[in-house]
Every structure is written in structure tokens, then in C-alpha cells.
Amino acid sequence: MAQATQDKAINSVTTAFQALQCKECGAEYEPKATHVCELCFGPLEVKYDYDFLRRTVTRETIQAGPHSIWRYRPFLPVTSENPIDVGTGMTPLLQANRLARRLGLKKLYIKNDAVNMPTLSFKDRVVSVALTRARELGFTTVSCASTGNLANSTAAIAAHAGLDCCVFIPSDLEAGKVLGTLIYNPTLMAVHGNYDQVNRLCSEVANTHGWGFVNINLRPYYSEGSKTLGYEVIEQLGWQLPDHIVAPLASGSLFTKIYKGFQEFVKVGLVDEKPVRFSGAQAEGCSPIAQAFSEGRDFISPVKPNTIAKSLAIGNPADGVYAIDIAQKTNGNIESVTDAEIIDAMKLLAETEGIFTETAGGTTIATLKKLVEAGKINPDETTVVYITGNGLKTQEAIQGYIGEPLTIEPKLESFERALERSRTLDRLEWQQVLV
Numbered sequence: 001m002a003q004a005t006q007d008k009a010i011n012s013v014t015t016a017f018q019a020l021q022c023k024e025c026g027a028e029y030e031p032k033a034t035h036v037c038e039l040c041f042g043p044l045e046v047k048y049d050y051d052f053l054r055r056t057v058t059r060e061t062i063q064a065g066p067h068s069i070w071r072y073r074p075f076l077p078v079t080s081e082n083p084i085d086v087g088t089g090m091t092p093l094l095q096a097n098r099l100a101r102r103l104g105l106k107k108l109y110i111k112n113d114a115v116n117m118p119t120l121s122f123k124d125r126v127v128s129v130a131l132t133r134a135r136e137l138g139f140t141t142v143s144c145a146s147t148g149n150l151a152n153s154t155a156a157i158a159a160h161a162g163l164d165c166c167v168f169i170p171s172d173l174e175a176g177k178v179l180g181t182l183i184y185n186p187t188l189m190a191v192h193g194n195y196d197q198v199n200r201l202c203s204e205v206a207n208t209h210g211w212g213f214v215n216i217n218l219r220p221y222y223s224e225g226s227k228t229l230g231y232e233v234i235e236q237l238g239w240q241l242p243d244h245i246v247a248p249l250a251s252g253s254l255f256t257k258i259y260k261g262f263q264e265f266v267k268v269g270l271v272d273e274k275p276v277r278f279s280g281a282q283a284e285g286c287s288p289i290a291q292a293f294s295e296g297r298d299f300i301s302p303v304k305p306n307t308i309a310k311s312l313a314i315g316n317p318a319d320g321v322y323a324i325d326i327a328q329k330t331n332g333n334i335e336s337v338t339d340a341e342i343i344d345a346m347k348l349l350a351e352t353e354g355i356f357t358e359t360a361g362g363t364t365i366a367t368l369k370k371l372v373e374a375g376k377i378n379p380d381e382t383t384v385v386y387i388t389g390n391g392l393k394t395q396e397a398i399q400g401y402i403g404e405p406l407t408i409e410p411k412l413e414s415f416e417r418a419l420e421r422s423r424t425l426d427r428l429e430w431q432q433v434l435v
């Protein structure tokens with residue numbers, strides 16, 4: 001990429017977005033495509049001018065913005081007047097009364113990114129930001145290492161933006177995730193290996209090919225997109241913070257950025273401060289963060305993933321320690337649940353609220369249930385649970401657990417007979433009768 005293009009992207013910074021800064025030692029860097037501190041190898045994060053934001057942003061200026069994540073543009077690390085807006089964000093915040101009653105809660109909300117645009121997962125948020133920044137920095141080819149949803153988002157939004165795209169996935173992903181990437185016609189590399197191996201390979205490619213990897217050299221920008229999950233919940237609750245949030249953890253990035261989003265709105269005076277408890281969800285078959293949390297460790301021991309929650313299957317999570325720190329200091333918890341509990345929770349959410357989530361959402365709902373049963377969520381707390389992906393993409397996981405249609409002849413008596421039996425048998429038993 002031409003140096004002049006990078007310089008222009010940096011010099012045109014007129015918003016609150018200022019620089020990159022090391023999360024560990026505080027060293028500052030120009031906002032280029034870089035993600036690791038040269039001094040201490042800590043992760044880089046975007047730094048903003050909060051005084052500028054306090055002076056220039058109000059609830060009204062936000063509400064006058066587009067119905068997408070870009071209503072929060074001053075809080076995002078881009079300089080473009082016209083960021084890539086494919087309608088990402090402003091997904092529904094639903095009051096989940098029927099699920100709440102089943103679990104014994106009173107004020108439960110679901111932030112439903114299963115219907116995010118354009119690819120039905122929260123990853124559309126991070127990719128919209130990353131590719132806008134990639135374009136500003138002059139990249140013409142974008143890439144990522146993905147557990148599935150990121151590949152879908154990167155391929156789709158790159159197609160919209162006219163960027164070349166090459167994405168990397170583990171070769172054992174669900175058919176819906178593979179097909180949902182190929183349709184956008186990127187180059188798709190299915191790697192024999194798990195996500196952590198794919199990610200390592202991508203770090204090498206990033207060094208040699210000069211591509212913009214949304215979750216590697218563009219990671220500081222990419223990860224900021226998740227803050228919008230915090231901003232939207234505040235706005236949708238009528239400019240209030242909830243008491244407790246429950247969110248899934250893969251690398252831990254999403255979790256830490258919801259926290260950052262809440263803190264920023266407090267800092268610039270958009271919402272009144274109050275304590276919010278942060279609880280995290282993992283699948284038992286890949287729970288390095290939950291394990292460290294339960295053992296009171298402040299370091300992660302990497303694991304080899306083995307779970308149906310493939311979108312959460314990161315064995316060596318980059319932001320794991322930061323997620324643990326947030327759960328600890330907010331008096332939250334990080335729990336893990338079994339694959340069987342994940343499937344049950346997917347069904348529970350669908351049957352009570354009409355939301356078909358993927359295995360990651362099942363992980364989150366199962367964890368919510370577990371926390372309530374253990375008395376770790378107070379029924380009076382306003383609790384927001386984040387549903388991050390869509391069930392149509394992970395159909396394999398529930399095949400065989402949801403019964404079958406009742407197949408009948410096109411005759412009234414055939415229908416009546418089937419209806420009679422369906423009333424006396426539950427659908428799974430009915431299936432057995434047919435077999």
C-alpha cells in the first residue's frame with residue numbers, strides 16, 4: 001500500500017479518533033494497520049479525545065443519525081464522511097417476558113443480533129468498521145481468520161465495497177457458514193486445522209502479502225465495532241444502563257468492548273453511571289476463559305476445542321485475561337455449559353421467544369439459565385442477554401433433536417388422525433412411532 005495513502009488517512013483525522021495506544025504500557029502509535037506494541041508486545045487499542053466528544057455529541061445528534069451503527073460514528077475509529085453502511089446495527093432489543101417467566105426473572109431483555117445485517121450475526125458490526133478503515137488506509141484486498149461468521153461478514157461487506165477478499169476458515173465448519181461465505185465469491189481457504197492454527201497461518205500471510213486482515217493487523221479498528229452493542233442497549237433502554245449483561249466469549253473481544261462502550265457513554269455524559277455486572281458464556285468443550293475464572297487465575301491455559309459451538313471455539317483467546325478482569329471487578333461470573341445444554345437452550349429460546357439462534361446463542365441462554373439457578377442473577381436485576389448469531393447457519397447441531405413434520409395424505413381424515421395422535425404424543429415420541 002502506498003505510503004502517501006496511509007499518510008492521507010492519518011492526516012485527515014478530524015474526529016475524536018486520535019491514535020493507537022498500547023493497552024499495557026500506554027505507548028502511542030499512528031493509526032496505521034498495526035496491532036501489537038513494539039515495546040512490550042501488548043495489544044493496541046484506539047484512543048479518543050473524550051473532551052471533544054463531550055462537547056460535540058448529544059443524545060439528539062445521535063438520534064438524528066442513520067438507523068445503523070454509524071449513528072455512533074464519532075465514537076468509531078474512522079475518518080470517512082461516507083463509511084460502508086450496509087444497514088448494520090440497530091437490531092431489536094426485545095423484552096423477553098415468556099423466557100423470563102420460565103427462568104424466574106422479572107426484567108429480561110434480548111439484544112437480537114441473529115437478525116443483524118447483512119449476514120445475521122454481530123460480526124457485521126466489527127467488519128463494517130474494519131473495512132471502512134481498511135479502505136481509508138488504502139487496502140485493496142481484505143482477509144480474516146474466522147470461526148465462520150466473520151468469514152460470512154467479511155466476504156459480504158467486501159463484495160459491497162468492491163474490495164478483493166480472501167478468507168480462511170477451519171475445514172470442519174457447518175455447511176451454512178461455508179455456503180454463506182462462498183455465495184459472495186471470495187477466495188475461501190478451508191484449512192486442515194483448528195481456528196488457532198488458522199489464525200497463526202494468517203499472521204504469517206499478513207506479514208508477507210500486505211493484506212488487511214480484519215482480526216489481525218486491523219484488529220484495533222475491528223474490535224471497536226463491538227462497542228455499538230453497548231451503545232445501542234443504552235439508547236434502546238431509554239438512555240439507561242442495565243444491571244447485568246450476559247454475553248458469549250470466543251476471543252473475549254466482544255465482551256470487553258460492550259464494557260468499553262458503556263464506560264464511554266458514562267464518561268461523555270450520555271448516560272448516568274451505575275454498576276453493571278458482566279457475565280460471560282462459554283461452551284464446556286472450549287472454555288479456557290471460564291476455567292481460568294473459576295480457578296481464580298489471571299492467565300489463560302490454551303485448550304484444544306471440541307464443541308458444537310464452533311463460532312466460539314477459540315482455544316487461545318487473545319482478550320481472555322481482559323474479560324476475566326471485567327467479570328471480576330463488576331461482580332459477574334464466567335460459566336461454561338455442555339453441548340446438550342446448548343441444544344436445549346436453543347430450543348427454549350425458540351419456543352418461548354420465537355428466536356432461532358445458533359449454537360453461540362444457545363451457549364449464552366444456557367449460561368443465563370445456569371446463573372439464575374445458582375442464584376447468581378437476582379430476579380429483580382434488569383438483565384440483557386446478547387444473542388449474537390442465527391440458527392439457520394448451524395442446522396447440523398439440532399438435527400435429530402427437534403422432531404419431524406407429521407406427513408399425511410391430502411385427505412381430511414388423514415389430517416384428523418394425525419392431529420389426534422399429535423395431541424396424545426409429543427413430537428419426538430410421534431417420530432418414534434413412525435420409525
Ligand SMILES: *Cc1c(COP(=O)(O)O)cnc(C)c1O
Pocket residue numbers: 121122123147149150248249250251252253254255311312358360361388389
Ligand atoms: C465471533 C462470535 C462471538 C464472540 O466473539 P469474540 O469477540 O471473539 O469473543 C460470539 N458469537 C458469535 C455468533 C460469533 O460469531
